[in-house]
Amino acid sequence: MTGVVEPVIRTPDQRIRVFVSSTLRELADERRAARAAIERLQLAPVMFELGARPHPPRALYRSYLAQSDVFVGIYGASYGWVAPGEEISGLEDEYRLAPRDMPKLIYIKAVDERDERPRELIARIQSDDTAAYLPFESADDLADRVAGDLATLLAERFDQSRKTDEVPPTTNSLVARVPVPYTRTIGREHDIAAVVDLLARGEDRVVSLIGPGGIGKSRLAIEVALAAEQHFPDGTYFVPLENVLEPGLLLPTIAFTLGIRDNGEAALEERLSRALEHRRVLLVLDNFEQVVEAAPVLVRLYTVAPRASFLVTSRIVLRIRGERVYEVPALSAPAAGAPPTRERAEQLAACALFVDRAGAAKPGFALTDDNAGAIMDICRRLEGLPLAIELAAAKARMLSPQLIAERLGRSLPLLTAAVRDLPERHRTMRATLEWSVSLLPPEQRAMLDDLGVFAERFTLDAVEAVGVGRPW
Ligand SMILES: Nc1ncnc2c1ncn2[C@@H]1O[C@H](COP(=O)(O)OP(=O)(O)O)[C@@H](O)[C@H]1O
Ligand SMILES: [Mg+2]
Structure with missing residues (x-):
């Protein structure tokens, strides 16, 4: 087996996290009941309450969700608030953002009348085969069900983990x-x-x-x-x-x-x-x-x-x-004029990275006396920057190192990734640079634009000269 096996027995800090999603006001009693049930099982409830900010930013609950183990949705009559500029409520957003493979327990309160949007949401959830769909009557009823269902879920997981041959690590890992x-x-x-x-x-x-x-x-x-x-x-x-x-x-x-x-x-x-x-x-x-x-x-x-x-x-x-x-320095890359030999390329981390990633893109790819010079050329042009080298190596599927080197000599647009699971800011060198630039306040960005007058490297003196009399 490969990969890290999650220990079955967790330390207090590694308690299973149960993300609870519901509208806040309508279901305040139910939220309290669910929290108590989760805590009774010594699990950690993850819940947003109305605090200083009425709605936590999506990025935050996305990251909370990503670190949770189980999703519990409690749905009543209302759909919840839709923030200005949004199409869907936080409630629906949380459901959509929950990772697909996360077990989901969805509790639907028996109510006389339900608004249209939660009805639609519930109908969609019913057709989602990763979610268990469970009705309940009252807060007490809900607490019993949540506790029972979570205990069953954990027992199932425990059984599954016992079936593997791996001995779960017992250390505080x-x-x-x-x-x-x-x-x-x-x-x-x-x-x-x-x-x-x-x-x-x-x-x-x-x-x-x-x-x-x-x-x-x-x-x-x-x-x-x-x-x-x-x-x-x-x-x-x-x-x-x-x-x-x-x-x-x-x-x-x-x-x-x-x-x-x-x-x-x-x-x-x-x-x-x-x-x-x-x-x-x-x-x-x-x-x-x-x-x-x-x-x-x-x-x-x-x-x-x-x-x-x-x-x-x-x-x-x-x-x-x-x-x-x-x-953090760049990976060791060839100096201009370094002898273009296989032995030399092997010793340089930047070239080794290129060869490793090119091999992943194109089975059978290997460093040879023939391509060593081109690979060294690529790594030197990219100044040993691992992300740029990875992006260039991905092109080895279609292009020989010689052709990659030639294109690099002409322009940067070669460096766009075909890998879909990279973070957006790492998909292209351009995005990587834009991400950095986007973090600059306007004055500094204007200053950077103006530094574009220098064709190549520039000195601190030159920067100061450009920046005279302006805030940067
Ligand atoms: N020493 C290395 N060996 C192999 N891959 C590396 C190495 N350093 C960086 N990478 C890869 O290069 C890319 C950029 O590295 P990363 O650590 O994400 O950069 P940063 O955090 O500085 O933006 C990633 O895909 C990473 O996996
Ligand atoms: Mg990083």
């Missing part, structure tokens, strides 16, 4: 939460060792892996997290921030990853710090550039959690106290 890349990591031995070393020393509270999009920050962070496991006996948590667009959502997202529920009681920051207080954990915050204004929150967090370490990936430095910047 929180590191299983770190995403496992499905391609081979190439090179980076030195970077991994250096960053693990920084973390193990424990002198810097925040180690930030900095570099442009596509240079391999996330990949390096994952490898470091896996390699540093023994230094963090209380676990490693991976917090993807790419869908978190508002700085104010940083803490709730970290809390969610740690399994801390938003119960509306103590302030979130306080509960987070209590949870982290004595624990030697590693928190990996991926794509921090999006919420960089929230960097001071990290300072508060590490002050109250003296044993926790933070590993951050970001396109821009955080500029907070306690930050140790680690510039």
Whole structure:
């Protein structure tokens, strides 16, 4: 068997998460009842309550959903509020956003009259074979059913996992939460060792892996997290921030990853710090550039959690106290004029990456004396940038390395991906660059536009000259 096997017995932080979706006001009693039932089974309810913001942004509940294990929908007479500019209510959106393979328990309240839209929604759910569709009468009735159905569901899953030959790991394997890349990591031995070393020393509270999009920050962070496991006996948590667009959502997202529920009681920051207080954990915050204004929150967090370490990936430095910047370099690539031999290409990580990915696109592809020169040329032109190399290598299915190199000599549009599961901002080099540019405030964007007058590289003096008298 391949892949990571989820442990059947989970630690308190790994409790099965049950996402509860319903309209808020009409079904307030039912929500309370469902929450109590879920908690009785020692599972973690994931529920949004009316707080400061009436409707959590879609990106947030998408990421909450992605990290939940079971979906419970409770539907009554009304369809719920449709936000301005939206076609469907939050209720329907949550159902649609739930991953297809997530078990769904849908409870339909017996009501005298139901509005048309929830009727349509329910009819659609009835024809969805991944959802169990269950009627109920009252809040008490619902609580009994939810508890019973969840217990049955868990028993089924437990049975299934027993049928596999794998022995479930009994150790506290929180590191299983770190995403496992499905391609081979190439090179980076030195970077991994250096960053693990920084973390193990424990002198810097925040180690930030900095570099442009596509240079391999996330990949390096994952490898470091896996390699540093023994230094963090209380676990490693991976917090993807790419869908978190508002700085104010940083803490709730970290809390969610740690399994801390938003119960509306103590302030979130306080509960987070209590949870982290004595624990030697590693928190990996991926794509921090999006919420960089929230960097001071990290300072508060590490002050109250003296044993926790933070590993951050970001396109821009955080500029907070306690930050140790680690510039992620490109993969080693050939210098101009390097001898175009197979032996030389083999030693360079950028070329090895090209060969590995080209082999995936075109079975039988191999590095030879004949194509070594072209491959080195490609990697040199792409300056060892892994994302660009992957995009170029994908073309090996149709084009020889020689032809790829030639096209690169002419233009960049070659670098568009045919891979559908890449994040949008990684599908093309253009999108990768646009993503970075989109994060700039207007003055800085205008400044960047103006720097386009330089045909090639430029110096800091030149930038200052262009920027005289303007805010940037
Ligand atoms: N050392 C490496 N070995 C293999 N693939 C890599 C390596 N570094 C990066 N990649 C791949 O290159 C692409 C960009 O890397 P990523 O870590 O996502 O960049 P970043 O986080 O800096 O934007 C990803 O598809 C990643 O899997
Ligand atoms: Mg990344």
